[in-house]
Amino acid sequence: MTAHSQVVAAPHVEEDAHAGQPQGVNTALLGMLLFIGSELMFFAGLFGAYFNTRATALGLGQPWPPSGLEDVIEPTIIPVVATIILVASSFTMQWGVSRIRRGDRTGMNRALAITLLMGIVFLVMQAYDYLSLVTEHGFGINSGIYGSLFFTMTGFHGAHVFGGVVGIAVILLRGVSGQFSAQHHVAVEAVSAYWHFVDIVWIALFATLYFLK
Amino acid sequence: MATTTLAPRAGAAAYPGRRAWIYEWLTTTDHKKIGTMYVITAFGFFLMGGIFALLIRSELAIPGVQFVDPETYNQLFTIHGTTMIFLFVMPMWTGLSNYIVPLQVGAADMAFPRINALSFWMIPLGGLLLYSGYAVGGAADAGWTGYAPLSEQSGAGVDLWIAALVLLGFSSVLGAINFIGTIFKMRAPGMTLMRMPLFVWNSLVTSVLLLFSLPVLTAGLMMLFIDRNYGGGFFDPAQGGNPILWQHVFWFFGHPEVYVLILPAFGVVTEIIPVFSRKPLFGYKAFVFATTAIGALGFTVWAHHMFTTGAVYLPFFSFFTFLISVPTGIKFFNWLATMWGGKLKIDTPMLYAMGFIALFLIGGLDGAFLAVVPFDFHVQDTYWVVSHLHYVLVAGSVFAIFAALFYWFPKMTGRMLNERMGKVQWLLLFIGTNLAFFPQHILGLDGMIRRIVDYAPNPGWTELNFLSTIGAFLIGLSVIPFLWNVFVTLRLPRTASDDPWDGNTLEWATTSPPPPYNFDVLPPIRSERPLFDLKHGAVAAHGVALPAVAGTTHDETRADAPEEFLGEPIEGHADQADAGDVQPGVSEVAPDALPHAERAAGETTDVKPKPKPRAKK
Numbered sequence: 001m002t003a004h005s006q007v008v009a010a011p012h013v014e015e016d017a018h019a020g021q022p023q024g025v026n027t028a029l030l031g032m033l034l035f036i037g038s039e040l041m042f043f044a045g046l047f048g049a050y051f052n053t054r055a056t057a058l059g060l061g062q063p064w065p066p067s068g069l070e071d072v073i074e075p076t077i078i079p080v081v082a083t084i085i086l087v088a089s090s091f092t093m094q095w096g097v098s099r100i101r102r103g104d105r106t107g108m109n110r111a112l113a114i115t116l117l118m119g120i121v122f123l124v125m126q127a128y129d130y131l132s133l134v135t136e137h138g139f140g141i142n143s144g145i146y147g148s149l150f151f152t153m154t155g156f157h158g159a160h161v162f163g164g165v166v167g168i169a170v171i172l173l174r175g176v177s178g179q180f181s182a183q184h185h186v187a188v189e190a191v192s193a194y195w196h197f198v199d200i201v202w203i204a205l206f207a208t209l210y211f212l213k
Numbered sequence: 214m215a216t217t218t219l220a221p222r223a224g225a226a227a228y229p230g231r232r233a234w235i236y237e238w239l240t241t242t243d244h245k246k247i248g249t250m251y252v253i254t255a256f257g258f259f260l261m262g263g264i265f266a267l268l269i270r271s272e273l274a275i276p277g278v279q280f281v282d283p284e285t286y287n288q289l290f291t292i293h294g295t296t297m298i299f300l301f302v303m304p305m306w307t308g309l310s311n312y313i314v315p316l317q318v319g320a321a322d323m324a325f326p327r328i329n330a331l332s333f334w335m336i337p338l339g340g341l342l343l344y345s346g347y348a349v350g351g352a353a354d355a356g357w358t359g360y361a362p363l364s365e366q367s368g369a370g371v372d373l374w375i376a377a378l379v380l381l382g383f384s385s386v387l388g389a390i391n392f393i394g395t396i397f398k399m400r401a402p403g404m405t406l407m408r409m410p411l412f413v414w415n416s417l418v419t420s421v422l423l424l425f426s427l428p429v430l431t432a433g434l435m436m437l438f439i440d441r442n443y444g445g446g447f448f449d450p451a452q453g454g455n456p457i458l459w460q461h462v463f464w465f466f467g468h469p470e471v472y473v474l475i476l477p478a479f480g481v482v483t484e485i486i487p488v489f490s491r492k493p494l495f496g497y498k499a500f501v502f503a504t505t506a507i508g509a510l511g512f513t514v515w516a517h518h519m520f521t522t523g524a525v526y527l528p529f530f531s532f533f534t535f536l537i538s539v540p541t542g543i544k545f546f547n548w549l550a551t552m553w554g555g556k557l558k559i560d561t562p563m564l565y566a567m568g569f570i571a572l573f574l575i576g577g578l579d580g581a582f583l584a585v586v587p588f589d590f591h592v593q594d595t596y597w598v599v600s601h602l603h604y605v606l607v608a609g610s611v612f613a614i615f616a617a618l619f620y621w622f623p624k625m626t627g628r629m630l631n632e633r634m635g636k637v638q639w640l641l642l643f644i645g646t647n648l649a650f651f652p653q654h655i656l657g658l659d660g661m662i663r664r665i666v667d668y669a670p671n672p673g674w675t676e677l678n679f680l681s682t683i684g685a686f687l688i689g690l691s692v693i694p695f696l697w698n699v700f701v702t703l704r705l706p707r708t709a710s711d712d713p714w715d716g717n718t719l720e721w722a723t724t725s726p727p728p729p730y731n732f733d734v735l736p737p738i739r740s741e742r743p744l745f746d747l748k749h750g751a752v753a754a755h756g757v758a759l760p761a762v763a764g765t766t767h768d769e770t771r772a773d774a775p776e777e778f779l780g781e782p783i784e785g786h787a788d789q790a791d792a793g794d795v796q797p798g799v800s801e802v803a804p805d806a807l808p809h810a811e812r813a814a815g816e817t818t819d820v821k822p823k824p825k826p827r828a829k830k
Contacts, residue, residue: 027324027398034390038428045432045462049447056455066453142444145453152439152447 032190036197039160043201046153050208053145065213069146072139075210078132082125083206086161089118090199093168097192103182105175112172115195119165126158150209157198157205164198167191242326243729244315247333249625251308252618254336258300263689265293270649270685273678276670286666287354288346288370294357295343295374298474299381302610304336306477307388309617310416312625314392316720316727317410319401319735324394328387335384343377346370356664358467361448361459365440372441375434382427382434389420389427396420401719403738410718410741411500415480418508419473426469426512433462457524464515472511475605476504478573478613479544482566485620486548488714489563490555496547497741503540503547510537520589527586534584541577545570561635562714565616568643569609576604579654594664597657603650607688615642615695620714622699627707627725634698641691648684652677717742 096111446452
């Protein structure tokens with residue numbers, strides 16, 4: 001050791017090749033959490049639009065939902081079952097994460113496959129719901145502000161569910177080929193965080209659009 | 214002694230089997246190359262936006278409609294504003310931060326290098342989308358703010374404008390994630406948050422602002438797109454929508470956005486002033502506080518752009534707007550206190566920094582006027598507003614961008630820009646800026662409305678507008694010496710030393726330009742001026758910063774600098790008991806502590822640094 005104080009740059013740890021400091025949250029997972037933060041603000045913008053429009057209508061003494069559309073959005077069997085499936089899929093996702101944390105690859109793959117299936121079922125049910133809204137009630141994105149809000153908010157949520165389904169499919173394929181272990185599974189953690197976020201947004205959407213109105 | 218001793222091996226980059234340079238640049242994930250491409254692209258868009266500005270000012274030189282019809286004029290100011298904000302100032306700051314932030318925190322690259330490349334390549338694509346409006350029968354013409362319902366009615370150019378903004382916004386969000394990841398996860402051992410250079414602090418706050426404000430704009434743009442193309446009713450009162458909603462959504466993004474444009478400028482000026490005053494920064498912690506406070510307050514004032522809509526609670530937004538002048542005032546005070554009694558070196562970067570302080574003050578005071586609700590009602594949508602925003606963006610951001618370019622050019626290229634040409638350029642820009650934008654205050658008070666192709670020949674208006682046009686052309690002219698300066702300098706040999714300004718921060722501890730991996734070794738980081746500590750050892754060691762390496766005092770220090778990464782403790786610091794007794798071994802390897810001028814005298818021959826042995830092998 002020489003007298004002068006040279007500090008060697010942090011050696012590369014295999015797990016996170018780019019992170020100089022191994023404490024705290026993994027760098028890739030931090031990136032996903034920050035991305036979720038920005039997504040949260042995207043939906044906050046949409047919710048802001050909803051409540052601004054609602055408050056404006058109520059302030060002017062107009063009914064909300066607008067007259068003629070009071071009974072279109074109701075918690076009927078399809079949206080309720082879809083909600084139950086999506087919420088349950090968050091639990092199966094977390095089950096998969098806890099399996100791989102213990103090194104159980106088969107258990108994780110099983111849980112991911114179930115989660116993937118539930119996500120797809122949710123999307124199919126949403127598509128069916130859209131179809132029946134358009135055909136039975138003639139309620140579409142151009143049916144005034146109410147239709148614009150409903151289809152934009154649920155549509156962007158659906159797009160995010162689709163993104164999550166793609167993510168789950170990717171980690172499932174990687175899981176099947178045995179790329180994850182108890183130490184190396186940051187992708188699973190990241191997709192799981194995203195999936196929980198999508199689920200929570202849906203709970204807020206469901207409460208707002210179907211019950212609070 | 215042309216180099217600092219910590220400079221890594223120069224010329225090590227050449228390895229066999231190298232691909233063509235164009236392939237290297239197109240596929241690079243190196244933060245320095247990406248940063249350079251950002252800077253060049255942004256400067257190209259600066260020239261484009263400048264041409265639009267000169268067309269606007271030419272039309273307004275005298276009353277009457279001379280050579281652009283009103284429709285073209287509307288497109289001109291829309292594309293000028295969008296270009297300057299989204300394609301020039303934002304990418305320019307992202308590029309400079311890309312180059313400098315990893316160096317200043319002692320990292321080898323950004324946290325997500327490939328996402329970094331993705332962010333960059335979205336910028337030219339976004340520009341292409343924006344300008345392709347001209348190919349489909351007219352670019353966007355609703356102003357850079359795109360107010361509904363105007364933006365709902367005009368042609369396909371607005372759709373392309375929406376697409377461009379969504380793309381550029383996504384690029385910025387990814388960039389913000391990258392910067393936050395880099396700053397939180399990649400800092401060198403010993404660099405606690407409260408030892409980060411202030412440019413890094415400003416980048417951090419800027420990134421947080423982008424991360425939480427841009428998605429809201431994206432949501433608004435999506436609503437606008439749905440209204441325009443799918444029969445949506447968000448901003449259409451006939452369908453129960455509300456045009457004011459656009460203003461809420463836009464300005465919820467738009468006000469944090471103005472801090473995105475100016476906070477990096479604050480950061481640059483804060484880096485430059487202590488270096489060229491030969492003094493430590495006055496009030497480091499106050500600067501950190503002020504920066505975060507400006508960032509936080511930035512989310513509370515969006516509706517001060519909407520005073521006249523009658524849809525916002527005026528006292529709240531007026532009060533918070535005034536409140537922002539407190540942290541901003543702290544910064545001004547600290548800059549002046551840093552310069553006070555210093556040994557000022559008036560080189561071009563310092564000249565630009567001082568010009569920034571003087572002129573940004575005018576822009577800031579204009580803003581304080583606008584926070585007064587009755588005054589705002591009087592000057593809403595007049596040239597007063599134009600004057601205010603150009604004083605903060607041209608005299609603010611652009612001055613700081615040139616300060617940064619002159620300051621970091623030797624680091625990026627290994628060559629010093631010509632000082633004399635830099636000063637000529639500064640003079641032209643200084644005079645041009647004031648001539649172009651000061652008369653607009655008076656025009657605004659007189660009630661001249663902005664964004665209109667023609668104006669009445671009222672007493673004084675013609676003269677003031679003509680002055681403003683002359684000023685605009687002087688600003689345009691000032692770019693020529695800069696381009697010439699860069700062109701000439703890049704043809705000269707690499708004579709800049711690694712540390713030409715006698716700087717304080719880590720980017721000056723490596724070669725100019727740095728090798729792809731940035732650092733072989735890092736100096737110990739015990740204060741916010743690690744390089745100064747290295748060069749001037751004992752002088753710099755203020756007691757509080759000392760226990761960093763062997764650290765038992767600061768929990769944070771230990772968390773950030775785990776034992777195993779620190780190598781051996783520094784001799785002379787190993788003993789906790791005499792942590793206060795400072796004669797570290799550091800000074801032994803420091804270059805001679807002569808001021809820059811004397812050291813520079815004998816350089817230019819020996820630019821190749823000696824490879825240093827690693828501390829631990």
